[in-house]
Amino acid sequence: MMMQLFYAAGASSMAPHILLRELKLDFELRHVNLDQKTWSKGDYNDVNPKSYVPVLELNDGTRLTECAVILEYLASHEHRLIADYDSKQYWQQRQWLNYLATELHKNFISPFRTGNWLPNTAESKALVWQRVLPRLQFVETTFEDGRQWLMGNDFSLVDPYLFVMTNWLHRLNYSFETLPRLKAFDSRMRERASVIDTFKVEGKPHALTDSTN
Ligand SMILES: N[C@@H](CCC(=O)N[C@@H](CS)C(=O)NCC(=O)O)C(=O)O
The missing domain is CATH 1.20.1050.10 (Glutathione S-transferase Yfyf (Class Pi); Chain A, domain 2)
Structure with a gap:
């Protein structure tokens, strides 16, 4: 199983999305509807009880949350785009x-x-x-x-x-x-190129006008 990134267009999940492309890692994207809290297989809160993106699911099924931690995980496992530990x-x-x-x-x-x-x-x-x-x-x-x-x-x-x-x-x-x-x-x-591709793949972000207002 490949790494999977749960994302919403234009959200903070864009940072790990860009980094995955910079590092040229293999990954799959899982789109999350943040208004409905759903994804293609149902309730997104079952994936992340914290109810937000990003989530990075690792090959063994472990799910990492917190954008800064996911960025550090990705970079440190590649030993690229991150400084040596403790420097x-x-x-x-x-x-x-x-x-x-x-x-x-x-x-x-x-x-x-x-x-x-x-x-x-x-x-x-x-x-x-x-x-x-x-x-x-x-x-x-x-x-x-x-x-x-x-x-x-x-x-x-x-x-x-x-x-x-x-x-x-x-x-x-x-x-x-x-x-x-x-x-x-x-x-x-x-x-x-990583950013150009990220925008292309993520598509348009959700509207900023809230229909409940
Ligand atoms: N502490 C989290 C915050 C993540 C976060 O705020 N994600 C936003 C998108 S930028 C989200 O999914 N919000 C949905 C919601 O709160 O309903 C992190 O650092 O990753």
Whole structure:
């Protein structure tokens, strides 16, 4: 059995999807309907009782959750796109993964959300921006030394996760006006074959307007 990635188009599962392609690993995609919490074989909550994507199912049936952990699992098993364990760079990558997961990813999820995982009202959008912008501005300052990627001049496992966030800025119509380096990072990511293929395969993300509103 091949590794399987449970995903929803444009969601955080896009980060491991991109990384799987960067690492040229064999995998199968399992599409999840997050509004209904279903997948092709029924109730998605049976797959992940935490009720979210991503899930990476390994060849032996073990299911891994938590985006940052899945990214680290994939990269460390390939010994690629990750620094050597316990090196200074390794701990810096851990810092970024944790920062992206807790300071950025989670702050995109508005308390106003009703059955959706991105904000979809003006009030909700403003609240999310208030939390997310200073954190993005911190990331922006990291790029001030002219680096191409978040860890320096080498692409690594943290970049697909950051790209999920910059992609959400586009999707939610937030402005890159004070984030020119992040905008350039976002454009560089979009040129990578892994990202082009990921968009092609995932297709259109769900509508941001919630029908229950
Ligand atoms: N702690 C999880 C959060 C994952 C998460 O928020 N996934 C979102 C998509 S980006 C989701 O599936 N939301 C569905 C829901 O909460 O109903 C992680 O780091 O992977």
